[in-house]
Structures are given as C-alpha cells and as structure tokens.
Amino acid sequence: MANRTGRVWTVLGGLHFDLAATIERQWLVDHTDRDGQTWTDVRTELGGVGGNMARHLHDVGQPGALIAVVGDDDIGQLLLGRARMDLPGVEVHPVVVPGAHSGVVALLHTVGRGDRKRLVVGPDRSAVDVVEYQHVDAILHALRRQSAELILDGYVLRCRVAGWVDALQRFRADGWRTHLELVPHDLGHEVRAAALAAVVASCATLSTNMSTIERVLDLPPLSASALPSDRAARLADKAGRILSGSGARILARFGRGDAQLCLRLSEGSEPELWSYDLDRARCGKSTQDRLLVHELTGAVELVGGRRLPL
Incomplete structure (x- = not known):
C-alpha cells in the first residue's frame, strides 16, 4: 500500500511473548474447583503494545522503526529475533533493560453458547514498566534525523509517571510529535487531572479507552440507560479544560471491546x-492499537469508520 502521509513513524514500546489458546467454556466451568487437563492448539505471537503498533504500521505499508523494549533474559532475545522475522522492512532497535524480565502474556479464549470471550493473564511488572528515558535517549536522538512521528506505548508511564512527563517535554522540544496510547494500567491511582493535563500538553495525540480517562477525571459511572452520546458529551465538557492551549487531540474509545465508538476532541x-x-477491524487483542494506527495514517476506511451525530 502506498504511503498515505509521507511521514516516517517511530514506535517506542515493549515486546511481549503471547501464548494464545481456545477452549470450551463449559470445560472451564466444570473445573473451577478441581484439577483437570485438556488439549488444544496453542499459538505463540509477538505481542506488547510496541510490537502491535509496529505490526499494524507494517500492515498498512508505512515505513517505520521500532525501539523494542525487552528484559535482560533469554525471552527478550527470542522476542527481538521474532520481531525481525515477523516485521520485514521495520528497523528494530533493541533496548535491553538491565535486571528486568521480559513479559509473557497468556490469552485464553473461551467459546460457548454462540459467543467468544477472552481472559488475559499478564505480568505485574516487565521491562516496559521500568524502562527509563536514559535507556532510549541515544536511539531517539539518532532516529530524529529521519522521523518526527513517535508512537509511544503508555505502559512506560505505569510506574514512573513523573520521569516520563519530563521526557515527553524533551520529546516535544526535540521536534517529536508524540502519539500516546494510554493503556488502562497507566498513571495509577495517585494521578489525577493535573498529571493528565501535563501529559496532554506534550502530546499530539492521546488515545485511550473511555473508562480510563473517566477514572482519572473522577467522573462517576453513568446509568445503564445512558446513551453513548450522553457519555461522549459529558467527557467533552470535562476534558475541554485539559486541552486548553495544548494543540493535542484526545481519542476516547468505548462500546464493544472498548473500541466500537470513538470520541475525538481537540481544542477549537x-x-x-x-x-x-x-x-472489518478484525477485533482482537490489539484492536485499539490497530484503530490508532489507521487514524494516524489516514487508513480509517479500512475499518469502516463513519461519523455519528453528537
């Protein structure tokens, strides 16, 4: 596919090793309180927000580089080799975090009664949670000569918010346009609207699910009868103050899979x-990552994007 934007993309984020399997839900119910064994196809996949973003850029024919954060272990080396094999044409720049473990995620899909559910078991901490700006600054400086668009895995903010807020300001001063995928575990309970405003002030795009940004802004849950447009309008009113003077846009996703609907906000x-x-978007474990890439690269028609009245 031709390059739609003329931009060169850089992704900074973690690589995880995903183990995916599918079983009958009834089997799981029957074994909730006793041991059991079953056999099914088990797949290994390159995962992590960084890996997902790089793959989606590759799929829409956009050039790019991946600053791949892994742990100081054998799994990290396997992940780097898998990234180079799965993503031909993508420049893979390793960042091995000393003393950190690479992430392994179990994805268990259950099927029954005509539907499909997913259970995810991930690491409490992995390399992407503890990576620091000093680990990546030299690579970013070198890549800045060829790229100005940085897609950032929000898990880097999870445990070191203050340090990465400072890093985001450095990115902006260096000429990077940062597009942050703010994941549900970002920022933690100590962060509220003030820290979110500081993050937005240094980003070109902040993409997140609606529940995450509502929690940070202390917005209570709406009733079950509330319309999607009601939820969107409430956030639009509250978030206006955060966007003031930032030049950023916020993409807040909700609905089926936290991805079916998207509220787009920008000042003015x-x-x-x-x-x-x-x-059409092949809804799965990285649908939100896929949609952000399609929006940034102008390929929204590939996932059937259409505007609704608000």
Missing part, C-alpha cells in the same frame, strides 16, 4: 463521535 473544534466496523 467541535467534538466528533465515530463508529467502527469491528468485524
């Missing part, structure tokens, strides 16, 4: 509510 523009065809 009317809020927009968009809907996506998740079947």
